[in-house]
Amino acid sequence: MVQEAYINGVSTRKVDDLVQSMGMTGISKSQVSRLCSELDEQVQTFLERPLTGDWAYVWLDATYVKSRTDGRVVSRAIVVAVG
16 A cells, blocks of 8 residues: 555655554655555566566547537547557
8 A cells, every 4th residue: 555655646745644644654765765665676576577478559649629429529539459
């Protein structure tokens, strides 16, 4: 939960308030930093993993255009998919 809050931008100081509001014992800034540094290590390991072999993928993108529907102009998404 602490790492989830950190990822979502909750400051280390506010994490203590969050933890206490959930009925748990408070947590210090240094404890939050230590827990989150473990997360940073896991992310770094993931980012540096070897990418070998074939990888299937789907790339999606969209743009919005105005179009006339039932006598009025509406915004519609045009989706492009490449796989």
